[in-house]
Amino acid sequence: MNNYVEILKSSGLKATLQRLTILELIDRDGHIKIDELYKKMNTTHPTLSLATIYKNILTMIDKSVVSEVPIMGDKSYFELKKRDHIHLICESCNSIEDRVMSSIDMELLKQSNQFILSHSQVNLYGTCSKCQS
Amino acid sequence: MNNYVEILKSSGLKATLQRLTILELIDRDGHIKIDELYKKMNTTHPTLSLATIYKNILTMIDKSVVSEVPIMGDKSYFELKKRDHIHLICESCNSIEDRVMSSIDMELLKQSNQFILSHSQVNLYGTCSKCQS
DNA sequence: CTGACTGCAAACGTTTTGCACGGTA
DNA sequence: TACCGTGCAAAACGTTTGCAGTCAG
Numbered sequence: 001m002n003n004y005v006e007i008l009k010s011s012g013l014k015a016t017l018q019r020l021t022i023l024e025l026i027d028r029d030g031h032i033k034i035d036e037l038y039k040k041m042n043t044t045h046p047t048l049s050l051a052t053i054y055k056n057i058l059t060m061i062d063k064s065v066v067s068e069v070p071i072m073g074d075k076s077y078f079e080l081k082k083r084d085h086i087h088l089i090c091e092s093c094n095s096i097e098d099r100v101m102s103s104i105d106m107e108l109l110k111q112s113n114q115f116i117l118s119h120s121q122v123n124l125y126g127t128c129s130k131c132q133s
Numbered sequence: 134m135n136n137y138v139e140i141l142k143s144s145g146l147k148a149t150l151q152r153l154t155i156l157e158l159i160d161r162d163g164h165i166k167i168d169e170l171y172k173k174m175n176t177t178h179p180t181l182s183l184a185t186i187y188k189n190i191l192t193m194i195d196k197s198v199v200s201e202v203p204i205m206g207d208k209s210y211f212e213l214k215k216r217d218h219i220h221l222i223c224e225s226c227n228s229i230e231d232r233v234m235s236s237i238d239m240e241l242l243k244q245s246n247q248f249i250l251s252h253s254q255v256n257l258y259g260t261c262s263k264c265q266s
Numbered sequence: 267c268t269g270a271c272t273g274c275a276a277a278c279g280t281t282t283t284g285c286a287c288g289g290t291a
Numbered sequence: 292t293a294c295c296g297t298g299c300a301a302a303a304c305g306t307t308t309g310c311a312g313t314c315a316g
Contacts, residue, residue: 014291034280034281035280047298049297049298050280050281051281051283051299052297054282058282061206069256070203072200072203076203084252089258090260090261092264095263109257115259115262116260117258120257121203121255122219123255124220124221126222127251128221129248146271147314149271149315151272180272180273183273184274187306188272189271
C-alpha cells in the first residue's frame with residue numbers, strides 16, 4: 001500500500017484512505033468500471049461515496065495515475081497507468097487481458113488461434129500536423 | 134443516396150428518410166457524436182427526434198452498418214462501417230483522421246513527425262481461449 | 267395491409283455540482 | 292492551521308422506454 005502513497009504524493013495528491021482504497025481495487029481487478037468499483041467498495045468501506053469515486057477518478061486521470069479504457073458498447077473501464085499495452089477483450093465473457101507486444105506481433109496474434117479476433121479498434125492520440133504549427 | 138438505401142435493405146432495415154439522413158451526415162463528417170448529429174439534423178429536419186437517432190444508431194450498429202468509436206475523455210463518435218483502419222485523434226483540435234496502414238507501418242508513424250504521438254489505445258475484440266472451448 | 271418505424275414525453279441511470287464538514291501534510 | 296478532500300443531497304445530463312400514430316414494403 002505504501003507504493004500507492006508514493007505514487008499519489010509524487011503526483012501532488014494527498015494520500016487519503018479513499019484514494020488508496022480505489023487504487024488497490026483497480027489494481028486487484030486490473031480493469032474495473034465505476035459501478036463495480038462502488039459495489040466492491042461498499043462492502044468494505046460503506047461510507048465512501050460515489051461522488052468521491054467520480055471526483056478521484058477524474059483527478060487521478062488528470063495526474064496520470066489512472067487511465068480510462070473506453071469500450072465499444074459498454075461503460076469505460078479504468079486501469080492503473082502502465083506501459084503501453086494491448087487489450088484483448090473477450091466478447092463472450094467480457095474479460096479484458098493485457099498483452100505487451102510489438103506492432104509486428106499483432107500480425108502473429110491474428111494468425112494464431114489463441115484469441116479469435118472479431119474486430120480491432122486502434123486509437124492514437126497526439127498532435128496532428130496542422131496543430132504543430 | 135441510393136447507396137444507403139441498398140445498404141439498409143440488404144441489412145434487413147427499412148430505408149426511412151430518417152435513417153438516410155443520419156447515414157449521410159455521418160458520412161459527410163466521417164466521425165460524429167450524437168449531439169452534433171442532432172444539432173445538424175435540426176437545421177434541415179427539425180422534426181427528427183433525438184430518440185429516433187438513438188434507436189437508429191443502436192439498430193444500425195447491431196446490423197453492422199455503423200460502428201462506435203469510443204474515445205478517452207469524450208463521448209463516443211460514430212462512423213460508417215468500413216475496412217479496418219486506425220484513428221489519429223488530435224488532442225489539440227479534436228479532429229479524427231482515418232489511416233489505413235499495416236501494423237508495421239505504425240512503427241514508422243511513431244518515428245515520423247507527421248503526427249506527434251502522445252499515447253495509444255489498442256483494443257482487440259474477439260473470443261478468448263477459455264471461451265473457445 | 268401489416269409490421270416496422272417515428273415522435274413525444276416521461277422515466278431512468280449516470281455523472282456533476284455546491285456546500286458544510288473533516289483530515290492530511 | 293490551511294487547504295485539500297469528502298459526503299450528502301440536489302441538479303444536470305444523457306439515454307432509454309412506452310405508447311399512439313405513421314409509413315415503407
